[in-house]
Amino acid sequence: MNISSGQFDEDQDMFDYAPFSHGLYIDGHWRPSSDGRVIEVIDPSTEAVIAAVPDATLADAAAAVDAAAKAAAGWRETPPRKRSEILRRCFDLMSERAEALAFLISLENGKALRDARGEIAYAAEFFRWNAEEAVRISGEFGLAPSGANRIIVDYQPIGICVLITPWNFPAAMATRKIAPALAAGCTVILKPASETPLTAYALAALYEEAGVPPGVVNVLTTSKPGPVTAAMLADPRVRKLSFTGSTGIGRLLLAAAAKHVISCSMELGGNAPFIVFDDADLEAALDGAMVAKMRNAGEACTAANRLYVQAGIHDAFTEGLSNRMAALNVGTGTDPQTECGPMITRKAVDKIDRLVKDAVARGAKIQCGGAIADGKGYFYPPTVLRDVPADAVMAHEEIFGPVAPITRFDDEAEVIAKANDTEYGLAAYIYTRDLARGMRVASKIESGMIALNRGLMSDPAAPFGGVKQSGLGREGGQKHGVAEFLEAKYIAVTI
Numbered sequence: 129m130n131i132s133s134g135q136f137d138e139d140q141d142m143f144d145y146a147p148f149s150h151g152l153y154i155d156g157h158w159r160p161s162s163d164g165r166v167i168e169v170i171d172p173s174t175e176a177v178i179a180a181v182p183d184a185t186l187a188d189a190a191a192a193v194d195a196a197a198k199a200a201a202g203w204r205e206t207p208p209r210k211r212s213e214i215l216r217r218c219f220d221l222m223s224e225r226a227e228a229l230a231f232l233i234s235l236e237n238g239k240a241l242r243d244a245r246g247e248i249a250y251a252a253e254f255f256r257w258n259a260e261e262a263v264r265i266s267g268e269f270g271l272a273p274s275g276a277n278r279i280i281v282d283y284q285p286i287g288i289c290v291l292i293t294p295w296n297f298p299a300a301m302a303t304r305k306i307a308p309a310l311a312a313g314c315t316v317i318l319k320p321a322s323e324t325p326l327t328a329y330a331l332a333a334l335y336e337e338a339g340v341p342p343g344v345v346n347v348l349t350t351s352k353p354g355p356v357t358a359a360m361l362a363d364p365r366v367r368k369l370s371f372t373g374s375t376g377i378g379r380l381l382l383a384a385a386a387k388h389v390i391s392c393s394m395e396l397g398g399n400a401p402f403i404v405f406d407d408a409d410l411e412a413a414l415d416g417a418m419v420a421k422m423r424n425a426g427e428a429c430t431a432a433n434r435l436y437v438q439a440g441i442h443d444a445f446t447e448g449l450s451n452r453m454a455a456l457n458v459g460t461g462t463d464p465q466t467e468c469g470p471m472i473t474r475k476a477v478d479k480i481d482r483l484v485k486d487a488v489a490r491g492a493k494i495q496c497g498g499a500i501a502d503g504k505g506y507f508y509p510p511t512v513l514r515d516v517p518a519d520a521v522m523a524h525e526e527i528f529g530p531v532a533p534i535t536r537f538d539d540e541a542e543v544i545a546k547a548n549d550t551e552y553g554l555a556a557y558i559y560t561r562d563l564a565r566g567m568r569v570a571s572k573i574e575s576g577m578i579a580l581n582r583g584l585m586s587d588p589a590a591p592f593g594g595v596k597q598s599g600l601g602r603e604g605g606q607k608h609g610v611a612e613f614l615e616a617k618y619i620a621v622t623i
Contacts, residue, residue, distance in 0.1 A: 151182060152182045152184055152188055152192075152347065152348045152349070153329060153332040153333075153345075153346060153347040153348075154188070154191050154192050154195050154343075154346050154347075154348065155191070155194075155195035155198070155199075155342050155343045155346065156195075156336065156341070156342025156343060157342070159182075160182050161182035161183050161184050161185055161188055162185045162187040162188050163183075163185050165182070165183040165185075165351075166180040166181060166182055166183055167180065167181050167182075167183045167322050167325070167349055167350075167351050168180050169181060169236055169323075169324075169325060169326060170323070170473075171235060171236065171238070172237070172238030172461070172469070172470040172471065172472055172473070172505060172506045173238050173459075173460035173461050173462070173469065173470050173505045174460065174504055174505055175504050175505060175506070178235060178236065179236075179326060181322075181325045181326070181329070181349045182348075182349060183349065183350055183351050183352075184348040184349060184350040184356060185350075185352075185356075186355060186356060186359045188348055188350075188356075189317075189348065189350075189356045189357075189359050189360050190359065190363070192317045192346040192348055192360070193288065193317065193360055193363045193365060193366060195342070195343040195346050196288045196315040196316065196317055196343055196344075196346055196365075197288060197315075197365045198343050199315050199341055199342060199343030199344045200285075200287070200288060200314075200315045202341060203310075203313060203314075203315055203341060203344045204284075204285050204313045204314075206313070208262050208263045208265065209262075209263055211262045211310060211311060211313065212259045212260070212262040212263045212311070213259070213339075214310075214338055214339045214340055215255045215256075215258055215259035215262060215307060215310060215311060215338075216255065216256065216259040217338035217339060218252075218255040218259075218307075218334065218335055218338040218340070219252050219253070219255035219256040219259065220338075221334050221337060221338055222248060222251065222252035222255065222303075222331075222334065223249075223252050225334065226245065226248045226249065226252070227245070229244075229248045229299065229327065229330060229331075230244035230245040230247070230248045231244070231462060232326055232327055232330055233247060233248070233298060233299060233324075233327050234461035234462045234469070235326075235461065235462055236298070236323070236324045236325075236326045236327065237295065237296070237298060237323075237324050237327075237461065237472065238460075238461040238469045238470040238471070238472060238505075238506070239424050239425065239427075239461050239469050240425070240461055240466045240467055240468060240469045241461060241462055241463070241464050241466065242464075242466075242467070243423060243424050243425075243469075244461070246423075247297055247299055247300050247424075248299055250300050250586065250588070251297075251299035251300040251302070251303040251304075252303070253588045254300070254303040254304050254306075254307040254308075254588045254604070255303060255307045256588075257307070257588040257589060257604070258307035258308050258310070258311040258588075258609065258610065259307075259311070261308070261311050261606075261607070261609070261610050262310075262311035262312075262610075265283055265311075265312065265610060265614070266283075267280065267281050267282045267283055268280070268281035269281075272620070276622070277620045277621055277622045277623075278620075278621045278622075278623055279618065279619075279620065279621075280618070280619040280620075280621055281616055281617070281618055281619075282616075282617045282619065283611075283614040283615070283616055283617070284313075284614065284615050284617055285312050285313035285314045285613065285614065285615075286312070286314060286367050286368045286391060286613050286614060286615050287314060287365070287366070287367030287368060288314065288315055288316070288317070288363075288365050288366045288367060288368070289305075289309050289314050289315070289316045289317070289366075289367070289368040289369070289370060289613060290316075290317050290319070290357065290360050290361065290366055290368065290369050290370070291305040291306065291309070291316050291317065291318045291319070291370050291371075292318075292319050292353075292357065292369070292370070292371045292372070292373065292381070293305065293318065293319070293320050293321065293328075293372055293373075294321050294372050294373045295320075295321035295323040295324040295472055296424060296427045296428060296429075296472070296528075297424070297428070298320060298321070298324040298325075298327035298328060299327050299331065301372050302318055302320060302327075302328055302331060303331070304372075304588075304592070304603050304604060304609070305318075305370045305372075305603065306318065306335075306345060307609075308603070308604075308609040308610045308612065308613055309368075309370075309613045310340070310344065310345070311610050311613075312610050312613035312614050314368070314613050315343060315344045315345075315346075316344070316345055316346070317346045317347075317348065317360060318332075318345065318346065318347045318348075319347075319348055319349070319350065319353065319356070319357065320347065320349060322349050322350065322351055322353075323472055323473065324472075325349040328347050328349075329347060332345060332347045354380075357381065357384070358384050361384050361385055361387075361388055361390055362387075362388060364388070366388075366390065367390060367391060368390065368391050368392075368393075368612075368613060369381060369385050369390050369391070369392045369393070370392075370393040370601075370603075370612065371392070371393070371394050371395070371396075372395040372396075372429075373395075373396065374396065374397050375396040375397040375551075375552070375597050375598070378394045378396040378397075378599070381394075382394065391612075392600060392601070393599075393600060393601035393602075393603065393612045394599040394600045394601065395429070395554075395592070395593055395594070395598075395599045395601075395603060396429075396552075396554075396594065396597060396598050396599040397429060397526050397552055397554070397597065397598060398429040398430060398431070398433065398526060398552050398554035398555055398594065398598055399433045399434065399524065399525075399526060399550040399551075399552040399554075400420070400430060400431060400432050400433050400434070400554060400555040400556055400557065400575075401432075401433070401434045401435075401436055401543075401546070401547035401556050401557070401573070402416075402417060402420055402421070402432035402434065402435045402436065402556075402557040402559075403436045403543055403547060403556070403557065403558045403559065403569070404417075404435070404436070404437045404438060404441060404445055404559045405438050405441075405540075405558075405559065405560040405562070405565065406438045406439070406440035406441050407560055407561045407562055408441060408559035408560050408561060408581075409559070409561060409581075410441060410444055410445060410448065411448075412559065412581065413441075413445060413559040414445065414448045414449055414452060415583065416557065416559060416579075416581070416582060416583030417432060417435065417445075417449055417532070417583065418449075418452055418453075418583070419583030419584050420432040420557050420579070420583040420584070421435075421530070421532050422453075422456070422467075422468065422510065422530060423584070425468050425469055425470075425471070425529065425530050426527060426528060426529045426530045426531065427471065427472065427476075427528050427529065428528075429526070429554055429555075430554060430555040430577070430585065430586065431526075431527070431528070432532070432557055433522070433526060433527055433533075434516075434523055434533060434535065434546075434547075435449075435532055435533060435534045435535065436534075436535050436536075436537050436543050436546055436547065437534055437535070437536060437537070438536075438537055438538070438543075439536055439537070439538055442534070442536045445534075446495060446512070446514050446534055449495075449512055449532060449534070450495040450496045450512045453496055453497065453510035453511070453512050453530070453532065454496040454497070454510065454512075456468045456510045456530075458501070458507060458509060458510070460505070468509075468510055468530055470505045470506040470507045471506045471507070471508055471528075471529055472506065473506055474506050476506065476528065476529065477500060477506050477507070477508050477529075479528070479529075480508050480527060480528070480529035480531060481500050481508070482521075483520075483521055483522040483525065483527055483531070484498055484511060484513065484522075484531060486520060486521045486522065487513055487516050487517075487520040487521070487522055487533060488513070490517050490519060490520050491515060491517055492513040492514065492515055492516040492517065492520060492533065493513065493514050493515050494511065494512075494513055495512040495513065495514055496509075496510065496511060496512050497509035497510050497511030497512065497530070497531070498511045498513075508529055508530060508531075509530070510530040510531075510532075511530060511531040511532065512531075512532045512534065513531065513532070513533045513534065514534045515534075515535070515536070516533035516534060516535050517535075518535070518546070518549070520533070523535075524550060540565070540569065543569075544569060544572050544573065547573050547574075548572075548573065548574045550596075551596055551597040552594065552596060552597050552598045553574045553575045553576060553594050553595035553596035553597070553598045554575060554576055554577065554593075554594035554595075554598035554599070555575060555576070555577045555578075555579070555585060555594070556570075556573045556575040556577070556578050556579070557578075557579045557582070557583065558570060558573075558578065558579070558580050558581070559581055560581070566580045566581065567580070574595060574596060575594065575595065575598075576591075576592075576593045576594035576595045576598060576599075576602075577590075577592065577593075577594070587604070588604050588609075589604065589605065589606065590604055590605050591603070591604055591605030591608040591609070592604045592605070
């Protein structure tokens with residue numbers, strides 16, 4: 129099973145996704161679920177069923193853990209250089225097949241093809257970065273303060289890892305976990321979102337082609353994520369859980385993991401403030417807002433969720449953003465001209481509509497958009513709201529859609545208080561020409577990541593993660609990402 133140029137015809141705009149929907153990927157083999165049930169995959173642009181994937185049972189989950197356990201010793205003992213070369217090959221193959229993979233993401237996720245291309249480039253970088261990190265996992269050696277012994281610290285693979293990823297970035301959220309886990313010497317079981325499973329299976333085939341041994345990466349899809357995940361966490365051989373998703377589900381998983389004292393990494397919800405001061409470069413701030421808000425049509429945990437604009441620049445910014453949002457081309461994800469694709473489900477559209485109606489009922493004014501589109505597909509138009517009050521539900525809940533709520537502010541202290549008035553702390557954006565102010569405000573914002581005069585912050589070379597209810601641990605960065613999959617072992621030696 130390869131993702132080759134022969135499966136993607138640019139002229140006919142066709143992609144053969146069938147090879148990536150015929151089985152669970154366990155121990156290097158493709159197999160149906162133990163009870164034969166399947167999950168239908170829906171194209172959000174058309175609401176058509178495009179494929180069906182196996183619906184894993186508890187028995188399938190147990191088989192995946194068995195496979196990961198069987199492969200663990202061999203992969204753990206594989207020399208770092210060889211692991212590095214395999215990871216680098218994964219990067220090369222993803223780069224070679226980028227267009228086909230991007231098309232597949234657009235098909236099952238609905239995101240604009242340009243965004244899908246960006247995701248594949250970003251996702252592949254996790255393999256290149258961690259290929260370099262795999263050969264740089266080093267220990268420590270020193271003298272105990274008493275002088276009685278030497279202190280040796282060795283870093284070893286934590287063990288079998290269960291990785292749970294969301295639908296909004298089906299490639300990048302998987303590679304951001306798989307690459308450092310493999311670099312550390314761990315074996316993994318990936319449970320991708322059932323809305324977007326085809327990308328995960330396509331990448332599994334790619335890993336096999338790159339030389340990842342059977343059982344090192346296992347992939348299963350299920351419509352029963354709670355029981356299936358609980359069964360895997362209850363297996364004493366599983367030692368790590370890495371989850372990206374909502375804070376609500378994260379709390380449930382933390383509780384389940386606590387029963388078995390399993391190490392957890394959690395990348396949870398966000399409520400990112402986007403702050404524009406009067407002295408900001410207006411065009412740069414508008415450029416940044418379009419990226420921070422409309423990347424993946426707003427379906428991102430780092431998306432600008434609350435836009436705070438200082439009084440002096442407020443009207444010009446609001447007008448400029450409204451003009452840009454209204455001009456976006458809304459269409460099917462696989463259309464190269466599309467700038468804003470559909471939402472992932474009808475339920476997502478209904479939630480966005482509920483939040484907009486709530487804000488308007490509380491006094492917000494619609495500048496553009498603001499109504500569910502007619503016809504097939506889960507579309508919601510790019511929308512700008514002004515004068516959004518602090519008690520609007522969208523000020524406290526992730527919108528996860530193409531809606532930009534703008535609120536005016538007067539001074540620095542006020543906007544810092546507003547930005548921090550949330551249980552979340554994942555990402556924040558600041559625009560100002562005054563670097564001293566920017567750094568001062570950044571130090572006071574309760575957030576794991578800050579973008580200063582930038583609309584994009586994600587980078588495989590930087591630690592990704594939040595504070596407060598936005599999560600635990602970090603993914604990516606120098607040593608941070610790999611460290612999540614390592615255990616420190618202290619050895620006291622008398623010489």
